[in-house]
Amino acid sequence: MQASPIFSRTYDLVLWLLPEANKFPRAHRFGLGERVVKQVLDFQETLVRAGLSKKDRVRLLDEADVTLALLRQNLRVCKDLQLLKLNQYEHVSRLLVEIGRLLGGWKKTTA
Numbered sequence: 885m886q887a888s889p890i891f892s893r894t895y896d897l898v899l900w901l902l903p904e905a906n907k908f909p910r911a912h913r914f915g916l917g918e919r920v921v922k923q924v925l926d927f928q929e930t931l932v933r934a935g936l937s938k939k940d941r942v943r944l945l946d947e948a949d950v951t952l953a954l955l956r957q958n959l960r961v962c963k964d965l966q967l968l969k970l971n972q973y974e975h976v977s978r979l980l981v982e983i984g985r986l987l988g989g990w991k992k993t994t995a
Contacts, residue, residue, distance in 0.1 A: 888990075
């Protein structure tokens, strides 16, 4: 399970995003920053749960899909508020697109 590309790419996303969110200005660090961190960690946790639970896998993958969409939206807000530079947003967007494709493939194989 943990060798699957979605787990390693999500781990890369977590490792990249946590320090970046800590660099947000104080006015946003404890609101938007915490929300983004919580969403990325919730997404990672939901993937692990889906990998371990065959019974609830479809529901958990749907939940992960919603969390990923919320994370995308909040990271776009971060970019628009200039909390992330354009090159940082491009990097995280590429990661999110790749993770989204992997998640979609996983959902297709379990449906």
